[in-house]
Structure formats: C-alpha cells, structure tokens
Amino acid sequence: MKFVPKILLVAVLLTAYSCKRFPNPFAEHNTILAEVENKKLYLHDVSPIFTPNMTSEDSLKILRSYVDQWVKKQLKIKEAERMLEESQKDIDQMVQEYRNSLLTHKVDQFYVDKNIDTLFTDTQIADYYNQNKADFILDKTLVKARIVRIPRSYDKKKTIEELMLTPREDGYQDLLDLCVKNNFELTELNQWTDFAVLRSLLPVDKTQDYDYLLNTAKVNEFEANDFIFYVRVLSVCRAGEYAPQESVREVIKRVIFNKRKEEIIRAHEDSLYRGALDNKEIVVNVN
Incomplete structure (x- = not known):
C-alpha cells in the first residue's frame, strides 16, 4: 500500500538523530508521514505530541504509535464508507442535522445568556409551589x-x-x-x-x-x-404528603429558570419569523 514506504522513510530519517537530542523534527513541515489513498498525514500535523526535552528514541516511539493509529483510523473510515455506501445519504443528512442543531443551540444560548433573569424571589417560588402542589407529593x-x-x-x-x-x-x-x-x-x-x-x-x-x-x-x-x-x-x-416548600426550593428554581429559557427562545423565534415575513424573505403556502 502507498502509505507503508512513507512511514518507513520517516522512521529512517528520525533514527539518524539517535545519538543526540531530537533537535527540530519539523524543519521540513511538508514531509508526508503516512498516506491512505487521498488522505495524507504531514509532519507538521503531529507537532503537538512532542516536548522539547524528549530524546530521539522517545520521539520516534511516540511518532510511530501516533502514525499507526492514524493509519488504522483512516482504513476504518474507508472501510465504513464502502460498507455504508448505500446509506451514505442518510449519514450525510444526520451530519447536516447535527450541525444545524449545534448552530441553532448556539443562537438560543446567546439570547438566553443575554436576556435571562437569574433572580428568584420568595414570592415567585411560593406562587409556583402553591400552583403546582400536586407535583410535590x-x-x-x-x-x-x-x-x-x-x-x-x-x-x-x-x-x-x-x-x-x-x-x-x-x-x-x-x-x-x-x-x-x-x-x-x-x-x-x-x-x-x-x-x-x-x-x-x-x-x-x-x-x-x-x-x-x-x-x-x-x-x-x-x-x-x-x-x-x-x-x-x-x-x-410523611410519604404521601406535600413536600415542604423549603425542601423543593432548588427544584422550583430550576423549573422557573427553564421556563424563562423557553420563553426567551420562543420570543426570539417569533421575532425572526415576523421580521422575515415583513421583509418577504419567506413564503409559507400552508392554509
């Protein structure tokens, strides 16, 4: 396979330093350590794994292990792509949905952090407790x-x-x-x-x-x-009675906090929607 001679070549180059400290293994940043089809691992990609006080022997040992793991990972990815070729579209869709979820979560978190009220008065806690006592048996x-x-x-x-x-x-x-x-x-x-x-x-x-x-x-x-x-x-x-308000105070605060988060997110979504409609940026054809 193409990547084998690449690994051996770097091993030989690094062994040349065996009688002294490992001075600068990254002088040639474009040196290819390993190659699996169109995927390449360059010498500069592995720079974070080394420390200045490493001996050449230690550096070579760590490098070989890192490269081996990288190659095995690429081979597994290639195998998975071949095995799952027919379902690739589903995987791509899952990745896209996950990306979209991360992006929307970031937006939600931005507006929550900006607008959330983290203060809880005794009255707010008491009101929630009295209105939802059945939840605290x-x-x-x-x-x-x-x-x-x-x-x-x-x-x-x-x-x-x-x-x-x-x-x-x-x-x-x-x-x-x-x-x-x-x-x-x-x-x-x-x-x-x-x-x-x-x-x-x-x-x-x-x-x-x-x-x-x-x-x-x-x-x-x-x-x-x-x-x-x-x-x-x-x-x-006793069991079966309403929990004392004091004992569920922190639970109530978390519930109120989550409700406030939901309200902020919903208000922002509604604002985006109305703005897009007013600016004719969206068309909704559902009657």
Missing part, C-alpha cells in the same frame, strides 16, 4: 432531627433528655454548651432529610422501620458499646 418520609451521643458513664443523663425536649431557645443553647463542655457528639439534621438517613446514624437494626421515632414529643434512647444515643425528631413530613 413525597414518596419518602422527611425529617429534621437532633442526635446527641454521650458516654455510658455520664451520670446526668436526665439533663440531656430534658434539654432536648425543652421548647425554650435558651434550652437549646444550654444543650449546645453542655455538649461543647463535655465533648459530646451533637448531630444536627437542620435540613429536610430522608428518614432512612437518620436511621443510618443510629445503632439500629436496618431491617426495621422504627416509625415510633417520628413522635416529635419524645426523646428516644439507643445504646451501643460504651455510648448512649439520644435522638429527637423535631419535624416530620
């Missing part, structure tokens, strides 16, 4: 909770339970101070969290549901090794 139970882990040897366990149950704000601060002072581990689930995640933080049998933990008026206790875990669920939203 939970398929799992969500909770907010608090866990305190203390050593089994701690002798004021009742105090922990009392502070976890107190509704007073200073009661929580007292609990926090107590945990800091005694180096107790305090875990706060302040965001709406899957109930399964809460259970995973406790020394419980994973095969049970532990629905009794959802009683917000009670502190539950678990023991494991040398520690005691106190857990209280502060808020609960």
Whole structure:
C-alpha cells in the first residue's frame, strides 16, 4: 500500500538523530508521514505530541504509535464508507442535522445568556409551589432531627433528655454548651432529610422501620458499646404528603429558570419569523 514506504522513510530519517537530542523534527513541515489513498498525514500535523526535552528514541516511539493509529483510523473510515455506501445519504443528512442543531443551540444560548433573569424571589417560588402542589407529593418520609451521643458513664443523663425536649431557645443553647463542655457528639439534621438517613446514624437494626421515632414529643434512647444515643425528631413530613416548600426550593428554581429559557427562545423565534415575513424573505403556502 502507498502509505507503508512513507512511514518507513520517516522512521529512517528520525533514527539518524539517535545519538543526540531530537533537535527540530519539523524543519521540513511538508514531509508526508503516512498516506491512505487521498488522505495524507504531514509532519507538521503531529507537532503537538512532542516536548522539547524528549530524546530521539522517545520521539520516534511516540511518532510511530501516533502514525499507526492514524493509519488504522483512516482504513476504518474507508472501510465504513464502502460498507455504508448505500446509506451514505442518510449519514450525510444526520451530519447536516447535527450541525444545524449545534448552530441553532448556539443562537438560543446567546439570547438566553443575554436576556435571562437569574433572580428568584420568595414570592415567585411560593406562587409556583402553591400552583403546582400536586407535583410535590413525597414518596419518602422527611425529617429534621437532633442526635446527641454521650458516654455510658455520664451520670446526668436526665439533663440531656430534658434539654432536648425543652421548647425554650435558651434550652437549646444550654444543650449546645453542655455538649461543647463535655465533648459530646451533637448531630444536627437542620435540613429536610430522608428518614432512612437518620436511621443510618443510629445503632439500629436496618431491617426495621422504627416509625415510633417520628413522635416529635419524645426523646428516644439507643445504646451501643460504651455510648448512649439520644435522638429527637423535631419535624416530620410523611410519604404521601406535600413536600415542604423549603425542601423543593432548588427544584422550583430550576423549573422557573427553564421556563424563562423557553420563553426567551420562543420570543426570539417569533421575532425572526415576523421580521422575515415583513421583509418577504419567506413564503409559507400552508392554509
């Protein structure tokens, strides 16, 4: 085949540098490294694969590998063209459609970036939530909770339970101070969290549901090794209920954002259409 002697010739030329650094392999930029029918790979095409500190041996090794891969790729393309000759028109159409899709996407993105409003007010989010509540029905139970882990040897366990149950704000601060002072581990689930995640933080049998933990008026206790875990669920939203607005806030923002994008794209398309009609650039013959 025509490309074989071309590869061998370059290999011989490059080997001539084997006793010194590879000084400038691109002096002859028009040197053909390989040729497959009417496709040619020139020496200057491969310049990015080399670095100044390469030895001639390394450069030659990398070059041979690159050329081999290029030749194999061209051969596969030629084979595919022969095999798919009858469906070439379909492939060309697919390529054209893909190109058109990329171009129109670029135009859409330009006008979206130029005009999109990325601010979301609480009112906008609340309005969307209230108008589309049916879209936000939970398929799992969500909770907010608090866990305190203390050593089994701690002798004021009742105090922990009392502070976890107190509704007073200073009661929580007292609990926090107590945990800091005694180096107790305090875990706060302040965001709406899957109930399964809460259970995973406790020394419980994973095969049970532990629905009794959802009683917000009670502190539950678990023991494991040398520690005691106190857990209280502060808020609960069960599967089948509407998701709390707070828990779907980011979802709503994405939906509103996408709607704004669609409106910008549609407005631009309508503007193009009207302008083309006014300027008699298009003719539509559909009644």
